[in-house]
Amino acid sequence: MSELQPIVEIQNLTKRYGDFVAIDDLSLTVHRGQILGFIGPNGAGKTTTIKILVGLAKPTSGTARIAGVDCAKQSSTIKRLVGYMPDGFGAYDNMRVREYLDFFGAAFGIPRRQRQRRIAEVLEITSSTYMQDRFVESLSHGMQQRVGIARTLLHDPEVLIFDEPANGLDPQARIEMRELLLHLAACDKTLIVTSHILPELSRICDQVAILTHGRLRAAGSLEQIMHDLSQRRMIEIQLLAGEPPDQAKQVLQTILQADEPVTVSQAESMVRFETLRSDDALSEVLGKLIQAGVKIAQFRELQADLEDAFLSVIRQTEESQESPLPASTPSR
Numbered sequence: 001m002s003e004l005q006p007i008v009e010i011q012n013l014t015k016r017y018g019d020f021v022a023i024d025d026l027s028l029t030v031h032r033g034q035i036l037g038f039i040g041p042n043g044a045g046k047t048t049t050i051k052i053l054v055g056l057a058k059p060t061s062g063t064a065r066i067a068g069v070d071c072a073k074q075s076s077t078i079k080r081l082v083g084y085m086p087d088g089f090g091a092y093d094n095m096r097v098r099e100y101l102d103f104f105g106a107a108f109g110i111p112r113r114q115r116q117r118r119i120a121e122v123l124e125i126t127s128s129t130y131m132q133d134r135f136v137e138s139l140s141h142g143m144q145q146r147v148g149i150a151r152t153l154l155h156d157p158e159v160l161i162f163d164e165p166a167n168g169l170d171p172q173a174r175i176e177m178r179e180l181l182l183h184l185a186a187c188d189k190t191l192i193v194t195s196h197i198l199p200e201l202s203r204i205c206d207q208v209a210i211l212t213h214g215r216l217r218a219a220g221s222l223e224q225i226m227h228d229l230s231q232r233r234m235i236e237i238q239l240l241a242g243e244p245p246d247q248a249k250q251v252l253q254t255i256l257q258a259d260e261p262v263t264v265s266q267a268e269s270m271v272r273f274e275t276l277r278s279d280d281a282l283s284e285v286l287g288k289l290i291q292a293g294v295k296i297a298q299f300r301e302l303q304a305d306l307e308d309a310f311l312s313v314i315r316q317t318e319e320s321q322e323s324p325l326p327a328s329t330p331s332r
């Protein structure tokens, strides 16, 4: 794999609306060809950050650069570098898909002949060719999302920013959207994708950034975030059929400490425990169980998902705001 090359660089970005701080000292880097999942509850500051990145809003302080170009100072160059799909398609009555793309292609200054070729290409990339003669308003939401993405690709930008692309899609359309996003990243595009459908994002993102109240709470790979948020692991032991789970639980409790709770599922022949142990220490637990004669079919760690990470960050934020010296409060 080629070396990581920073393409989106946000440094100490702050945006105020009067006294209200919408983005608070945000720093974040996205590398070429990566997909960043940009996550946060309503009002966290995602759209404000995106607006600064695409040159539609100016920061109060700090910088945002794409491919070295300052988003605030060189906004016309930025528009060439970025394809942006906002949440919501807009109203385009009486326009067929091909006309719609032609309209935006012309707005980007793509010459007519080249435009026809490019429209065919972006329809192909987004598997939308069959829709080209349909009226935009007659398309399903999922189809409109694909056409919206086709539109962002017209001028072949390096960075694509999609606000909630999977919002309102049915499960099949979500799978297709995921495949499309992965395909775009494989074509060396860099993607920033916001979503509330967290498990959906976790499958495709190289990097996740969690924002609450304008502040970056966690950033990195999903594994890294899980690791930073909580070292606690959930281990699941599937017993061989007929093996009594209560007996396995008793043995396990003699091996584990009191702060490593053990639960039993009789119906599934399963025993679970929570622990802070390393892989080495877990392998010793497994060894002792086997030595004690417990018949084990599977011993595995349950992967916590992005939803857990997200909720944990939100909870931590709320707790810190209830404390006398919240992290986001300026020093007195």
Ligand SMILES: Nc1ncnc2c1ncn2[C@@H]1O[C@H](COP(=O)(O)OP(=O)(O)OP(=O)(O)O)[C@@H](O)[C@H]1O
Residues within 6 Å of the ligand: 017, 020, 022, 040, 041, 042, 043, 044, 045, 046, 047, 048, 049
């Ligand atoms: N033009 C504005 N004037 C004043 N406040 C604003 C303005 N734009 C955004 N805000 C405030 O800044 C905060 C961040 O808004 P933003 O739209 O960036 O959040 P978001 O994370 O995109 O939320 P959502 O998921 O709901 O779209 C909100 O509290 C919002 O009310």
